[in-house]
Amino acid sequence: MRVEVVRGDITAEDVDAVVNAANTRMRGGGGVDGAIHRAGGPAILADCVARFPHGLATGDAGWTTAGDLRARWVIHTVGPDRHAGQTDRGLLVSCYRRCLEVADELGARSLAFPLVGAGVYGWSVAESVTAALEAFAAATTDVEVARLVAFSDAAYDVVAGLLS
Known part of the structure; x- marks a missing residue:
């Protein structure tokens, strides 16, 4: 698997699946989650409600339609919220691992990932990227x-530095 970094807007990525850093309720929100729901339109929320009536557990992933996005699917994953006491790094690694597993179930060959957990959930960019790289290296x-x-x-500078 080739790992790339780009500076940009995840909602504009032309890939098979875009990964959404969702909350456990799976009903949209702020940050990446809000941007994906706004850009993809109401079909994403409708599919979230239908597929995940009780939400999604931290560290897990599941898919929905991508609505109006260029991608075919959105793979939603719920990162651990450090501010809420979820400090188990294994849950962060699990997010990336589960996204790859869901992608394989779908037949998706290209994925665009946000930096899961970085930002409002309190993980640093470096922590998110090293968790991603760990999951990617271990994945079949x-x-x-x-x-x-x-x-x-x-x-971008942090990610590019870790990938070099």
Whole structure:
């Protein structure tokens, strides 16, 4: 699997599946979650309600339609919230691992990942990226491209430095 980093907007990525850093309720929210729901339109929320009536557990992943996004699917994953006492790094690694497993179930070969857990959930960009790289290295997957999408120049610099 090739791991890439780009600076940009995850909702504009032309990949098989876009990964959403969701909350446990799976009903939209702020940050990446809100951006994906806004750009993808109401079909994503409708599919979340139908597929995940009770939400999704921290560290798990599941898929929905991508609605109006370029991608075919959205793979939603719930990162651990450090501010809520969820400090088990294994849950962060699990997010990335489970996304690859869901991608394989779907037949998705290219994925765009946000930096899961970084931002409002309190994990640093470096912690998120090292968790991703750990999950990617351990995975047996048919995913060919895992693209890490950094929303800011500062995040891009950290990711690019860790990938070099």
